[in-house]
Amino acid sequence: MITMKNIKLKMARVEHDLSQAELANRVGVSRQTIGLIELGKYNPTLNLCLAICHTLGKTLDELFWEELDNE
Amino acid sequence: MITMKNIKLKMARVEHDLSQAELANRVGVSRQTIGLIELGKYNPTLNLCLAICHTLGKTLDELFWEELDNE
DNA sequence: ACATAATGACAAATATATATTGCATAAAGA
DNA sequence: TCTTTATGCAATATATATTTGTCATTATGT
Numbered sequence: 001m002i003t004m005k006n007i008k009l010k011m012a013r014v015e016h017d018l019s020q021a022e023l024a025n026r027v028g029v030s031r032q033t034i035g036l037i038e039l040g041k042y043n044p045t046l047n048l049c050l051a052i053c054h055t056l057g058k059t060l061d062e063l064f065w066e067e068l069d070n071e
Numbered sequence: 072m073i074t075m076k077n078i079k080l081k082m083a084r085v086e087h088d089l090s091q092a093e094l095a096n097r098v099g100v101s102r103q104t105i106g107l108i109e110l111g112k113y114n115p116t117l118n119l120c121l122a123i124c125h126t127l128g129k130t131l132d133e134l135f136w137e138e139l140d141n142e
Numbered sequence: 143a144c145a146t147a148a149t150g151a152c153a154a155a156t157a158t159a160t161a162t163t164g165c166a167t168a169a170a171g172a
Numbered sequence: 173t174c175t176t177t178a179t180g181c182a183a184t185a186t187a188t189a190t191t192t193g194t195c196a197t198t199a200t201g202t
Binding site for chain 3: 173174175176177178179180181182183184185186187188189190191192193194195196197198199200201202
């Protein structure tokens with residue numbers, strides 16, 4: 001469960017001028033879930049990843065493909 | 072939770088001459104999990120998707136993009 | 143300085159991904 | 173045939189993703 005911060009997700013979200021709560025709303029999950037994914041403390045499901053991608057206009061590879069560094 | 076069959080995953084697996092059980096072994100999950108993902112009856116976690124991708128030499132987009140599922 | 147929004151952290155509860163076991167069937171080989 | 177391998181299906185059990193609620197802190201704005 002030791003993942004890394006998802007900077008790319010955070011950047012894509014900010015790019016759309018969305019707060020974590022707003023993105024969570026559009027995607028249909030809780031604010032905490034989005035926050036934890038950005039912090040790299042979560043292992044989201046594929047469907048959630050896809051929903052985030054569609055909301056932010058990005059692909060899976062663009063947002064979730066190996067961010068291999070530590071925080 | 073009715074998803075579409077993941078044909079691309081099955082093709083990539085067969086391309087590597089792996090059975091569901093063999094792929095499951097390498098990825099560290101049960102045979103049923105792989106089978107259900109291929110049947111589109113499951114919503115795997117990102118880490119599992121990534122493990123499958125690395126084992127089969129594919130990216131997330133190549134194996135898991137655009138099988139549109141409901142909710 | 144004060145207010146409010148945005149985020150991080152934490153715990154307990156719920157939902158669901160995944161494991162485990164077993165059984166059924168079809169295909170391929172000996 | 174007989175045996176083995178591969179796959180689907182189903183029930184129960186476990187692990188973990190996700191929710192809900194609350195509080196603290198850090199911006200950001202007035």
